[in-house]
Amino acid sequence: MLMRQLPLGPIRQAISSEEFGRAQRLWNECAAALAEELRRGCLTQARLSEVRELVEWSRNVVSCERAYLLDRLNSLHVAGEYELGVPPPARRLVEARF
Numbered sequence: 001m002l003m004r005q006l007p008l009g010p011i012r013q014a015i016s017s018e019e020f021g022r023a024q025r026l027w028n029e030c031a032a033a034l035a036e037e038l039r040r041g042c043l044t045q046a047r048l049s050e051v052r053e054l055v056e057w058s059r060n061v062v063s064c065e066r067a068y069l070l071d072r073l074n075s076l077h078v079a080g081e082y083e084l085g086v087p088p089p090a091r092r093l094v095e096a097r098f
Contacts, residue, residue: 008054011023011026011030011058015058023058027033
C-alpha cells in the first residue's frame with residue numbers, strides 16, 4: 001500500500017510565513033489523507049507521531065501570534081483613546097485566556 005505524502009513541510013512553512021489560510025487548506029488536505037489511511041488500515045504510529053509533533057508546534061506558534069495580535073489591538077485601542085483625550089479604561093479591550 002502506497003502512502004500519500006502529507007504536506008507537513010508546507011504546513012510548517014505556511015504557518016511560519018503567517019499564511020494561515022494556506023495552512024488551513026493544507027491541514028484539511030492532511031486530515032483527508034490521514035482519514036484515507038485510517039480507512040484503508042495503513043495508518044502507522046510513526047505517521048501519527050509525526051503529525052502530533054506538527055500539531056503541537058502549530059498550536060504554540062499560532063497561540064503566540066494570537067497573543068501578539070491581541071496585545072497590538074489593545075495598544076491601538078488605548079492609543080486611540082489618548083488621541084481623543086480620554087483616559088484609558090481600567091480593563092483591556094480584548095483578553096486572551098489559555
